[in-house]
Amino acid sequence: MNRSEQSAVRLTAQPLLITTRCSGGCAPCPFASGRLPQKYMTCADVLNHLKASTAPLVVITGGEPFEHPHVEEILTELAQVSTPFRIATGGHIALSDSIARLHRSKGFQGISLGTDVLSDLSEHCREHTLTWKRNIRILEKNKIRYSLSLTLNPDFNAFDVLQTALNCGAQPEFIYLRIPVTGASSRLPHSRSAYHSTLVDFIRRRWKNIEIIEDILAS
Numbered sequence: 001m002n003r004s005e006q007s008a009v010r011l012t013a014q015p016l017l018i019t020t021r022c023s024g025g026c027a028p029c030p031f032a033s034g035r036l037p038q039k040y041m042t043c044a045d046v047l048n049h050l051k052a053s054t055a056p057l058v059v060i061t062g063g064e065p066f067e068h069p070h071v072e073e074i075l076t077e078l079a080q081v082s083t084p085f086r087i088a089t090g091g092h093i094a095l096s097d098s099i100a101r102l103h104r105s106k107g108f109q110g111i112s113l114g115t116d117v118l119s120d121l122s123e124h125c126r127e128h129t130l131t132w133k134r135n136i137r138i139l140e141k142n143k144i145r146y147s148l149s150l151t152l153n154p155d156f157n158a159f160d161v162l163q164t165a166l167n168c169g170a171q172p173e174f175i176y177l178r179i180p181v182t183g184a185s186s187r188l189p190h191s192r193s194a195y196h197s198t199l200v201d202f203i204r205r206r207w208k209n210i211e212i213i214e215d216i217l218a219s
């Protein structure tokens with residue numbers, strides 16, 4: 001698969017929301033603790049969904065998948081799964097104990113690491129940032145593929161967040177940019193296109209040849 005085919009697969013990946021629980025504490029997020037009823041899929045349901053999926057890629061997401069009450073069981077059982085999947089995390093939960101289990105799964109395609117917890121959007125930004133950086137070092141040390149996800153938002157300094165990633169030696173496989181075209185984007189510091197192109201230029205200068213996947217959000 002060439003890079004643009006890979007990008008298309010990643011952009012159209014099927015999400016599998018396994019829990020609404022998340023302790024990220026990010027201001028605008030519906031999953032921040034207590035805003036939604038705390039629900040989760042059983043381990044058997046997660047496995048059945050993955051095994052039955054015909055999508056080229058499934059993204060296990062939440063809430064925070066690593067805060068699923070039975071996450072250890074799920075990670076162990078994922079070893080049987082050959083459906084290609086990634087796991088999306090806010091990055092504020094320590095990954096050190098999960099890495100070895102993920103390595104065993106044939107379907108495992110990498111971690112999608114969010115960045116909201118690195119910003120003032122999160123009420124626990126300081127402590128979450130420390131865990132996030134530790135996770136980057138663990139992923140790098142264990143040669144686990146991972147990406148970074150950013151949603152452009154006037155209350156989120158994307159440049160500061162990317163600089164934090166650079167400072168801890170992050171070498172993501174790709175960067176996933178979610179770009180709202182209405183609502184929040186109208187309050188971005190410059191026009192959306194100027195802000196966006198400055199950001200893309202920043203990324204390309206720091207991470208040579210990196211794949212940038214852009215997702216234009218309708219609202």
Ligand code: SF4
Binds near residue numbers: 022023025029032
């Ligand atoms: S880490 Fe992600 S899911 Fe959790 S509150 Fe923040 S934005 Fe929402």
